[in-house]
Amino acid sequence: MRQIVFIILVLTTPFLALSQNVVLVTKEEVVAKAIENNNSIKISKQDIFSAKGDFNQTNAILLPNISISHTAIATTNPLMAFGSKLNQGILTANDFNPTLLNNPSQIENYATTIEVQQPLINLDGLYQRKAAKAKLKATTLLSERTEDYIVLEVEKAYMQLQLAYRAVNVLEKALEAAMENNTLAKNSFEQGYLQRADVLAMEVRVTEVKNNLQSAKSNVENASDYLSFLMDDNGGGILQPLDSLSISTNSLKKEYVVLEERLDVKAMEHGTDAYAKMYKADKMAFLPRLNAFGSYELYDDEIFKADASGYLFGAQLRWDIFQGSKRIGKAQKSKAEYEKSKLQYKQYVSQSNLELNKAKRQLLDYKNKLELTKLAVNQSKESLRIRTNRFKEGLEKTSDLLLTETQYAQKQLEYYQTVFEHNYAQAYLEFLMK
Numbered sequence: 001m002r003q004i005v006f007i008i009l010v011l012t013t014p015f016l017a018l019s020q021n022v023v024l025v026t027k028e029e030v031v032a033k034a035i036e037n038n039n040s041i042k043i044s045k046q047d048i049f050s051a052k053g054d055f056n057q058t059n060a061i062l063l064p065n066i067s068i069s070h071t072a073i074a075t076t077n078p079l080m081a082f083g084s085k086l087n088q089g090i091l092t093a094n095d096f097n098p099t100l101l102n103n104p105s106q107i108e109n110y111a112t113t114i115e116v117q118q119p120l121i122n123l124d125g126l127y128q129r130k131a132a133k134a135k136l137k138a139t140t141l142l143s144e145r146t147e148d149y150i151v152l153e154v155e156k157a158y159m160q161l162q163l164a165y166r167a168v169n170v171l172e173k174a175l176e177a178a179m180e181n182n183t184l185a186k187n188s189f190e191q192g193y194l195q196r197a198d199v200l201a202m203e204v205r206v207t208e209v210k211n212n213l214q215s216a217k218s219n220v221e222n223a224s225d226y227l228s229f230l231m232d233d234n235g236g237g238i239l240q241p242l243d244s245l246s247i248s249t250n251s252l253k254k255e256y257v258v259l260e261e262r263l264d265v266k267a268m269e270h271g272t273d274a275y276a277k278m279y280k281a282d283k284m285a286f287l288p289r290l291n292a293f294g295s296y297e298l299y300d301d302e303i304f305k306a307d308a309s310g311y312l313f314g315a316q317l318r319w320d321i322f323q324g325s326k327r328i329g330k331a332q333k334s335k336a337e338y339e340k341s342k343l344q345y346k347q348y349v350s351q352s353n354l355e356l357n358k359a360k361r362q363l364l365d366y367k368n369k370l371e372l373t374k375l376a377v378n379q380s381k382e383s384l385r386i387r388t389n390r391f392k393e394g395l396e397k398t399s400d401l402l403l404t405e406t407q408y409a410q411k412q413l414e415y416y417q418t419v420f421e422h423n424y425a426q427a428y429l430e431f432l433m434k
Contacts, residue, residue, distance in 0.1 A: 023237035027158050030231055030239075034154045037232040041150055044143035051139040055132040061125035065117040072303060074108045084109035087299040089308040112298040112306065119291050120315070124284035131277035138270035145263040152431045154230050159420050159427075161223040162245035166416040168220060171213040174409040178206045181401065184392060198398035205402050209409075245416055247370065248423040250430070259353055262434065268345045275338040282331040288319035352432070359429040366422035373415040380408040 035041065075081055081104035085091050088109065094100065119125065182202040188194040224239040259265060294313030298306035320327075387404045390396035 021237045022240050023235065024242050025239050026242050027155065030158055030227060031151055031154050033231040033233065034150055035147060038150050038230055039232055041143075041147050044146040047139050048136070048143050051132070051136040055129070055136045058125065058129035058132050061119050061122045061129060067115045069113050069115075070304075071111045071113070072108070074106055076104055076106050078102060078104055080109075081105075081107045084299075084301075087111070087297070087308060087310070088301055089299075090301070108301050110300050110303050110305070112304075113295055114297075115293070115295045117291060117293045119289070121288075121290040123287055124281045127277050127281035127284055131274045131281060134270045134274035134277060138267040138274065141263045141267035141270065145267065148263065148431060148434060150230065152427060154227070155427050156424050157223065157227040157230055158241060159245065159423055161220070161227055161239060162241050162243075163416055163420045164216065164220040164223045165240065166245045167216040167413055168213065170409060170412045170416070171209060171216050174405070175206070175209045175213055177405060178202070178209050181388070181391070181405070182206050185398065188394070193394050194398065201398055201402060205405070245419055245423075247419055248426055250426065259349065259356065262352070262432075265349060265352060268348050272338070272341040272345045275334070275341040279331070279334040279338045282327070282334045285327050285330075288317055290315065290317050292316075356429075356432045359425065359432055363422070363425045363429055366418060366425050369418050370415075370422055373411065373418045377408075377411045377415045380404070380411045384408045 073080070073084070075084070078101060082091075082095070082101065084107050085095060182199075182205070185194055185199050185202040189196065189199045221238060224237075227239055228235065260269075292313070292315045294311065296311045297309060299308040299310075300306055384404045384407075387396050387401050391398070391401045
């Protein structure tokens, strides 16, 4: 049994190693891959194609409808038989014999018909076309905004990966320091300067840091997997940023402050316009429609021949006076949807403005927090240095050293967390102002 387990481990080890290979990446690379491969962006582009298809369907109110049909019949129906001979141009005087008119022999008729229908005046269709065009504009803008959002999400995921590696680095150094202090405690215990409880406390600290380090490494893999998901990359490697997490110094562009010109807000505006056009279209449905029509017909008593032909053309003015309450209800519904879209647009602009102001204040808060956490790191580092030196001389309690050591690691992690929050707040604010 042990031999089988050993063979399995030998065979699977290379694959495990391959699955953990490290892939170095830059933010520019992951952003470019996400724009090219991200499924949310691809889905939004398909929405554009769908809206474009809806718009192209409205060409029917401008372009003719042309159809060709070929019909074959065999009949002894008196009226159909007489009409078929008439269409074929083969009537004779003998065909007017009452006996033959009432009891005709079977006749075959083959007709090829070319029909053309051309809308002339269709006001509700024109407004439906305008509504479809507004919807297409809104969908296009939303697709562009989706791409901006995915870029923001990729930047956030990239910064989270940087933060995860920073946490691993901090905990590795903390583990190294804890192991050194543990060794020092054991030596002091052997010399009779410390009690067994102090040594155990040091060992507990080492175990605790090891557990935290393992969790931090798992966070690296989680952040890497999420970044790969955003890029739709199933390479299986562990991503590692070429640059480490540091304070972003990008300056915000003041020309992006106009909220009403933002892509998602413009999309909402076009969406409201589409509802307005649909409401007008439903009101125009009460008006008459004018359409032209024409047909060219070929007849014969043999298939795919045309010894006789004729044409027909004309125009129809149609006015549906009353269709129950169908059009009235439809107009009421479209009016309610239009009013609702106006309220949603107003609410969205107000909410976006609220979110923008909140993001501005949040960025200022993180700038202040950066200074405080940086100061706390320096203070805890100096405190740890002093207590470590005193501990080596036997002048410091083990519990105090452990507390200071833990505090220094926590302050470092808190500082890098604040750097991440500051950078993301800045990127998010730029996204809201773009």
